[in-house]
Amino acid sequence: MIYRNALLCRSDQRKSSVWARVLVPCLLVLGGSISTLASDPLAALPDDPRTEAVQSPEAFFGFAIGSRHLRHDQVVSYFRHLAEASDRVTLIPYGHTHGARPLLTAAITSPDKAARLDQLRPPRRRLTSGRLDAVPADAPLVMYMGYSVHGDEASAVNAAPLIAYHLASSQSDEVARWLAESVFLVDPALNPDGVDRFANWANESRGRFASNQAVAREHNQPWPGGRTNYYWFDLNRDWLPLTHPESQGRLRLFHQWKPNVVLDFHEMGGTSTYFFQPGVPARTNPLSPLRNRELTLQFAHEHAASMDAAGEVFFTEEQFDDFYVGKGSTYPDLHGAMGILFEQGSTRGLVLKNELTDRHFRDTVANQVRTSLSSLRVASKLRGELLEFQRGFYVQALRAAQQDTLKAYLLSGSPSRVAAAADLLKRHAIRAYRPTSETLVDGKSYPAGQALVIPLAQPEATFLRSLMEPLQNFEENIFYDVSTWHLPSAFDLHMDRWESDLPEHWTGAVAPGVPEGNAAEELAPHVTAFQRHEKAAGYAFAPTELDAPKLVARLMRSDADVRVATEPLSTRYADQTTPWSIGTYLVLRQPNRQRWHKILDILEQAARRDSIVAQPIDSSMTPAGPDLGSTTMLRLPKCEPLLVVGAGTRAYSAGAVWHFLDIRMAQAATLVDSERLSGVKLDEFSCLILPDGAYSDWGEREVTQLRDYARGGGTVIAISGAIAWLAGKGLIQVADESKATSTKAAAAFAITAAAEVATKDTRSAETGNLQFGDAGDRRALESIAGAFLMTTIDPTHPLAYGFPDREVPVFRDHTQRFPLPDNPYQIAARYDGVIAGYVSQRNREHLRDTAAVWAQSAGSGRFIMIADNPVFRGYVRGSERFLTNAILSGPALRIPASPVAATNSAAEDRDHDHDEHMHH
Numbered sequence: 001m002i003y004r005n006a007l008l009c010r011s012d013q014r015k016s017s018v019w020a021r022v023l024v025p026c027l028l029v030l031g032g033s034i035s036t037l038a039s040d041p042l043a044a045l046p047d048d049p050r051t052e053a054v055q056s057p058e059a060f061f062g063f064a065i066g067s068r069h070l071r072h073d074q075v076v077s078y079f080r081h082l083a084e085a086s087d088r089v090t091l092i093p094y095g096h097t098h099g100a101r102p103l104l105t106a107a108i109t110s111p112d113k114a115a116r117l118d119q120l121r122p123p124r125r126r127l128t129s130g131r132l133d134a135v136p137a138d139a140p141l142v143m144y145m146g147y148s149v150h151g152d153e154a155s156a157v158n159a160a161p162l163i164a165y166h167l168a169s170s171q172s173d174e175v176a177r178w179l180a181e182s183v184f185l186v187d188p189a190l191n192p193d194g195v196d197r198f199a200n201w202a203n204e205s206r207g208r209f210a211s212n213q214a215v216a217r218e219h220n221q222p223w224p225g226g227r228t229n230y231y232w233f234d235l236n237r238d239w240l241p242l243t244h245p246e247s248q249g250r251l252r253l254f255h256q257w258k259p260n261v262v263l264d265f266h267e268m269g270g271t272s273t274y275f276f277q278p279g280v281p282a283r284t285n286p287l288s289p290l291r292n293r294e295l296t297l298q299f300a301h302e303h304a305a306s307m308d309a310a311g312e313v314f315f316t317e318e319q320f321d322d323f324y325v326g327k328g329s330t331y332p333d334l335h336g337a338m339g340i341l342f343e344q345g346s347t348r349g350l351v352l353k354n355e356l357t358d359r360h361f362r363d364t365v366a367n368q369v370r371t372s373l374s375s376l377r378v379a380s381k382l383r384g385e386l387l388e389f390q391r392g393f394y395v396q397a398l399r400a401a402q403q404d405t406l407k408a409y410l411l412s413g414s415p416s417r418v419a420a421a422a423d424l425l426k427r428h429a430i431r432a433y434r435p436t437s438e439t440l441v442d443g444k445s446y447p448a449g450q451a452l453v454i455p456l457a458q459p460e461a462t463f464l465r466s467l468m469e470p471l472q473n474f475e476e477n478i479f480y481d482v483s484t485w486h487l488p489s490a491f492d493l494h495m496d497r498w499e500s501d502l503p504e505h506w507t508g509a510v511a512p513g514v515p516e517g518n519a520a521e522e523l524a525p526h527v528t529a530f531q532r533h534e535k536a537a538g539y540a541f542a543p544t545e546l547d548a549p550k551l552v553a554r555l556m557r558s559d560a561d562v563r564v565a566t567e568p569l570s571t572r573y574a575d576q577t578t579p580w581s582i583g584t585y586l587v588l589r590q591p592n593r594q595r596w597h598k599i600l601d602i603l604e605q606a607a608r609r610d611s612i613v614a615q616p617i618d619s620s621m622t623p624a625g626p627d628l629g630s631t632t633m634l635r636l637p638k639c640e641p642l643l644v645v646g647a648g649t650r651a652y653s654a655g656a657v658w659h660f661l662d663i664r665m666a667q668a669a670t671l672v673d674s675e676r677l678s679g680v681k682l683d684e685f686s687c688l689i690l691p692d693g694a695y696s697d698w699g700e701r702e703v704t705q706l707r708d709y710a711r712g713g714g715t716v717i718a719i720s721g722a723i724a725w726l727a728g729k730g731l732i733q734v735a736d737e738s739k740a741t742s743t744k745a746a747a748a749f750a751i752t753a754a755a756e757v758a759t760k761d762t763r764s765a766e767t768g769n770l771q772f773g774d775a776g777d778r779r780a781l782e783s784i785a786g787a788f789l790m791t792t793i794d795p796t797h798p799l800a801y802g803f804p805d806r807e808v809p810v811f812r813d814h815t816q817r818f819p820l821p822d823n824p825y826q827i828a829a830r831y832d833g834v835i836a837g838y839v840s841q842r843n844r845e846h847l848r849d850t851a852a853v854w855a856q857s858a859g860s861g862r863f864i865m866i867a868d869n870p871v872f873r874g875y876v877r878g879s880e881r882f883l884t885n886a887i888l889s890g891p892a893l894r895i896p897a898s899p900v901a902a903t904n905s906a907a908e909d910r911d912h913d914h915d916e917h918m919h920h
Helices: 019-030 057-061 072-085 117-127 154-169 173-181 192-204 245-257 290-309 331-335 361-381 383-403 415-427 461-468 548-557 590-609 651-664 674-679 700-711 721-728 742-758 772-781 841-847 880-888 899-919
Strands: 089-096 102-108 141-147 182-187 261-268 274-276 338-345 351-353 358-360 408-412 439-441 444-446 451-455 494-498 538-541 563-565 569-573 576-580 585-588 615-617 633-635 641-645 670-673 687-690 715-719 787-793 807-812 827-836 851-858 861-866
Touching (some): 057 072, 057 154, 072 089, 072 102, 072 192, 089 245, 102 245, 117 245, 141 154, 141 361, 141 383, 154 173, 154 261, 154 361, 173 182, 182 245, 182 361, 245 331, 261 331, 261 361, 274 290, 274 361, 290 361, 290 383, 331 338, 338 361, 383 461, 408 415, 408 439, 415 451, 439 451, 538 590, 548 585, 548 590, 569 615, 585 590, 641 651, 641 674, 670 674, 674 700, 700 861, 715 721, 715 880, 721 861, 807 827, 861 880
Parallel strands (some): 141 182, 141 261, 641 670, 715 861
Antiparallel strands (some): 089 102, 102 182, 274 338, 351 358, 408 451, 439 444, 538 615, 563 585, 563 633, 787 807, 787 827, 827 851, 851 861
């Protein structure tokens, strides 16, 4: 372990003549006193001669960095100034946020390379092809410097202008050498929407005299805070899902440039000091090479020297891991690069004092500048080693894949799920193919468009393995984030491992949208053309396609009458018979005559844009199953969802549902803050969605409101923690577990005891020998950080319509469990086993055969419970139909009485009749 320092009292910071140039501007801005211990971030830069045309951030903004929080538009303006004033700086726009803020990176290098940036990228990609025997002598090092992926971790975004200024203006020999040998991609704000949400709050929540008290308003953001993006997602978990434009644009840049080093600047709690990697040694992704850690240690020594020189305390090899590949500091590790995490103890506001620290915002910015500079220095020293490491990483990855008995992964499923997986893979520069004709695997055939072949022998084989292998056993079973990201489970696709030579027709067409640098021709998705017929009795479309609910929502916005088949059927058109499953959506001409032309336009556009092809129907009389006019064709009620957000709800869960409704489903929704719900007329909404949360501020008024709404015919949809709140308030009933047999209980106890003894915790193998220091780890071992579990569904249940088969993977990141209700007709899905990720033996047994999705009647309405977030991080798409079914079909759901209750009722009726007969 290197430089693991205990928390110490802060030593005096440097006090130099530079104070004079920041004191006046700060007083003008704050109008108050300033800590004499605060570091000047500008003074953290070397005292180099500089180009006069390039203004310093202080001169440009009119105040010193660290005296207030920069907004994103201010940072963008400064970077545009650098590009205009320096021939070293080129701005690379890469999109816009959901909030329409520009995303850009500054490429900073020597003027000669800056003039031919586009010519530098292809050689970079060849370096990562796995086929180069040596690094070209003129290959530039590429470093990506990413600041503030969490918007309220403000020291990072405020440090970025200083680093860019130094690289753009310094006339030192050191910087000239860096620029001659390297390209630096400085991304000042990875999360502009969050940066602005926080900066505006921080700047507007303090007066002329900033408070250093942790209870002050400026240190306590309102819900949801500035950490997240527009839809309240954690963008530092989005490097893998690529749900958002910020991540999509950043990954496009990543694979265009294939950087050697990725710096990831963050903040942590206000009582912490400063952290830089390496993290906890045992919690490193097993696919990350040992050489990666060795190089990380060399960086760490340079950071330590820089921080020691400034009198700052710090720590390494604690708390943070390097496991989940969807984080900014881990994703590069599986791509032949160095991902390095930095965590600065935060002030949130301008100054913070507590029992462990007395810190000014300028101190935090200065530290981020110091480790940025130390990263530049050590990367220059290690340039040759870093380039060789990247070349060798890809050579070894490709060679190992070519020698592996596994030749390809074959994914199969509905066309839209296959297409969604193909799109994500291509964004990660992974080549996948769509067989041009029917595919036969293990006696089962998959039509064209329903299979995806992913050869293992390609440069990104290492990352591909991390996506496809359903690992359940790990060296260390404690995780900072999730323990799995199994792609087939995320999209509910079947996976086969192919160990023979690939048939020629399997690799004849590359999946659509192959990223730049792959020379294969793009192929349009396999779809059947829409057939427009004004006189058709109606149209049907499959519920298994991911975009089917989006089409339903669009039709209903046009006041269309949309129905769902509650029994299997077949339809006929032009002498062709088409079978349809339960849950098929139907749009019939007769009830839609006034808007039929508009409906046909919508169906035609859906076939063209979303590949959802509705099939025409000749007659209401069907070859098999109920006819179209049957009452078994359930008419969907008008959809007007209300989503509760704000205090008491979990922003990640609320944001995931909001994003799904707004982007995936294109369904208008009303968002209401939790504290305002009591003033809302709930009967105006078709359903009320309660995302995961504690709802601790709600009282009897809200309980009564929800009870009355449900009893009056309303639909309440509860996700994860919201279920426990409903149960705790008596709004729903949870089954009595005491009915479990003593034999089953004894067996579960025996299994749990055996698991405790078999745990990998080497410090104490038996329960009776636990040590005080083991408490945290033992608690973590019984948590579920994130794993895929299999559920078994009742395909006839309206909440389970539209799934490809009876098994549906769900993603679970909590340990709450709910026994199966006594009435089996309430149950749509129940847990089976673990697919991927860490789940302790105790939790495996505890969860098996418990409720995953179920409903409960309440008067003429109902409560619908979904135990796991069905749209987790926008990545888990296989289970999203639970949510759309609850929203679309839930308001029409009627739960039959329990067969046991019905039997008892019938028996009571017979007894009553007998008594009456005897009386007469």
